Amino acid sequence: MKKLLTIVLAALMVLTLAGCGSKEAEVENNEGEKVFKVAMLVPKIGDQSYFDTMEKGRKTADAKYDNVETVLFEVDPAGSADEALWTAAYDEVCEDGAYDLIISANNTYEGFLYAAAHRYPDQMFLNADASTIDETATNVLSTQFGLDDLGYVVGALSAALTKTGVVGVVVGMDIPAMNQFISGYCQVLTAKDVKYVISYPGSFTDTALGKEVTEKMIEKEADVIWQVAGGLGNGVIEACSGHDDVWCVGVDQDQYVQFEESNPEWAATIVTSALKNTDIVIETVIDWLVAGTLAEHMGETKVWGIADNGVGIAENDYYLANVSDEIRADIAATLKAVADGEVEVYDCFLGETDYENNWPTHRDANIVK
Amino acid sequence: MSGLSQILASMVSLKFVAQIIRMSTGLFFAATASFVAASTGVGNIAIESIMTMSALFGVLGSYWTQSAIGGLVIGIACGILMAAIIAFFSMRLGASPILVGIALNTFAGSLATFFLYQFTGSKGSSASLRTPGFGSWDIPVIKDIPVLGEILSGHYVLTYVCVAVVILLYILIFKTPLGMRMRACGLNADAAKTAGINVDRLRLLSLILSGILSALGGVFIALNYINLYSSGMISGQGWMGIAANGIAQGNYLSLILAVLAFGLFKAVAVVFVGTEFPSELIGSIPYIAVFVGIALISVINYYRVKKGNVAEK
Incomplete structure (x- = not known):
């Protein structure tokens, strides 16, 4: 028994030393x-x-x-x-x-x-x-x-799709980083004089609560509802799917594709999704690493917007089938205008210096309480 | 404050009543689960975790069998298994049921995520699975009666099951000899034993019943209310059920009223979302209600004991 233990310990030590050695060397692949x-x-x-x-x-x-x-x-x-x-x-x-x-x-x-x-x-x-x-x-x-830009585009789309003149958004928590999603949204809706409802359920997990707050928004006649609320957003989609004349806008990834197979009823309510393409960022930065230019960017802060494909909306078949040519052309023009900087999008998070005082006024400009 | 009057107006509507019923159903299952375990003197504090696991296995079961009933059966089996674990550790091995409950609550969340990942490849939700749910039930004839139809008809299928369960449990505990023996175990286990009652067997029975009721709560949320399992979706409903039972202290009517009060406050909180009131404060309304309820009961008890009406427990 003692002998076995000695052997095991010795083997462990050798392995540990070997492990130390191999990490130091510059690694090359077989093509050199x-x-x-x-x-x-x-x-x-x-x-x-x-x-x-x-x-x-x-x-x-x-x-x-x-x-x-x-x-x-x-x-x-x-x-x-x-x-x-x-x-x-x-x-x-x-x-x-x-x-x-x-x-x-x-x-x-x-x-x-x-x-x-x-x-x-x-x-x-x-x-x-x-x-x-x-x-x-x-x-x-x-x-x-550029989530402000993303919100601006979602707002423009919501304004184009609404029949009641009221749209809505469910935001997981009332914090600056989350409000950045809706700062451009409120701006464009106010400009187009479309009313909007904002819900802050204060959770990213309570799916049932997500459903209930959405039902309340639908009671207030909101018929295009965007969710920015993680797992709670599943409840938002569930609530929207129960009303034929209500559209839902997904977030982060293409949620229509996510539910297309497993829950067609849910998928049918998701007109498009607001995409935040973290994958594109990682891919691009690794490109820079390989090209040897990454070191130049150290210490920088870079904002990935519509032009860099950092944010955008999902233009899947369902979107193409359900949104008219005119509206799509209009949204494409909005995307381009925002990307080119022709529209100055309000940003409560990256651009705003006096969040406490200015943000509530901006947010509540055309809100339905 | 015109906003406030608007909010109050929206509370006096049939939709609001329906909303309270929706939001109370899960709490009713949790509260009765806590009640039935407590009736024989075992504290089941693992209700939250049993609901979580049953919600997950209800959804998985629905996927495997492609039927909501199949999901319900597998969800309940999961609840029974977890109740049996509590019973085994507390009654056979002599561990405190509270500690076993804490252990289950501590690992169930992560374990559910583990299973979710094993079966779906996702750690967030069961979005990739096609899972038939229960849907709602429009009661024939009654649904056409104005007002009454809107209140009674069109709820979730498991909400009607919940009503039946609440009534049946009352009959079982308060109107049958078995229920009387169960309560005897809860009041004084030694005396019950002397009277020839098999205390362990009745406690096992009450724990299993508690597991089944908790499982119904979990399955309700994941296969009827939302029709998807999403990590963290039980969100404290099991704990609120335990609190309702704490307020009721063995009184069934108080239990029902406490649950309805919690359901009401949860619904009120939803009404306030999106108004000028701060969301953090609104989100805590149901929990403040729980706290106030428990404090109120303590104060009432204190004065009852002081007056000498009731012997101190």
Whole structure:
């Protein structure tokens, strides 16, 4: 027994030493090119939304290049945002400089990324969806989305589709990062004099509550309802699917495609979805890494808008079949105008300096209470 | 405040009544589950987790069998299994049922996500599965009666099951010899044992019943109310049921009133969403109602004991 233990321990020590040795060397593939190693740290994948979109970007980039090797780390499956857990995870991937780039995102977890960036100043990082940016971290590329532009386009579409003259949006929580989705939305609806209802259920998970608040909005005659509320949004889609004359607009990914097979009744209510293409960001940044230009972007904050395909609306067959040519042409023109900067879209989050005072006035300009 | 009068006006409508009924159904299942376990003196605090697991397995069962009834059966089987786990640990191995309940509540959320991922490849929701749900029931004849029809007809199928369950449980606990023995176990287990009652068997029975009722609650939410399993969707309904039972303290009428009050406050909170009132405050209305209810009962009890009407428990 004792002998066995000795052998096992000795084997472990040898393995550990071997592990240390191999990480130091510069890795090359069989064609002699430098292999770029990328680590992506997320709490977990499989949420069919946010983190899955990031995973899609990682996989696409991995498949695109022979000399890019990406590794996914599911750090925090319980979503605890435990500092010790994340610090340890960053230490593990940063310590011996094995990775050329480390990717993470999300307002809950980005603090750990910036902290790691300060501990490892020679490591390059990408914060693929930044909320609170640490400008002192000169080795991080922080990216944000033109969600104000996205909301503007959704607002324009809602205004074109409504028959009652009232539309609505369900926003998970009343916080600046979420309100960024609707700042352009309120602006365009006010300009077109379409009334809107806003619901803040204060949760991203309570599906039943999502259904009930949507029923209330429909009672107030809203007939195009956008959901920006994670899992709670499933309740919004459920409520809309129970009313023939109500459209729902999905979020983050193409939700029509998501439900097309499994729940045709739900899919039938989703006219389009507001896309936030985190995958495009990750893909593009890995392109830069391979091209050798990524280092120039360190310390920058870049906003991914309509022009870069960072945000947009899902133009699937269902959208084409249900939205008239005129409206589609009009929306295409709006997309172009926003992308070209012809329209100045109000942004409560990235552009606004006095959120507390100015945002409520802007939001409530044409609201139905 | 014209907004407030508008809000009040929208509360005095048949739609609002229907909304309270919708929002109370899950709470009724949870509260009766807590009540039936407590009747024999076992505290089942794992209701939230049983609802979560049954909601998931109800949806998976509906997918596997392609029928809502199949989903219901598998969801209930899951509830019975979890109740049996509590019974095994607490009665056979002598663990505190409260601790077993805490253990189940702690891991059920993650375990449900694990199973969800195993069977659907997603950790967020069962969106990729085609799962037949229960739908609503328009009662023939009654649905055509004005007002009454709107109140009684057109609810979810499992809401009618819920009404039946509430009535049947009352008959079982208060009108049958079996129910009387169950309550005897709850009042004084030693005395019941002396009288020749098999306390363990009745406690096992009440736990299993509690598991079935919790499972019905979970299946209601995932196959009837929303027709999809989404992580975290039970959102404290099991806990509110336990709180309702805490307020009722063995009185069935109080239990029903407490649940209806919670349902009312949940519905009120929805009415206030999208008005000028801060959303964080509105979201806490049902929970404040729970807190006030429990505090009120404590105060009432304190004075009853002080007056000497009731012996202190």
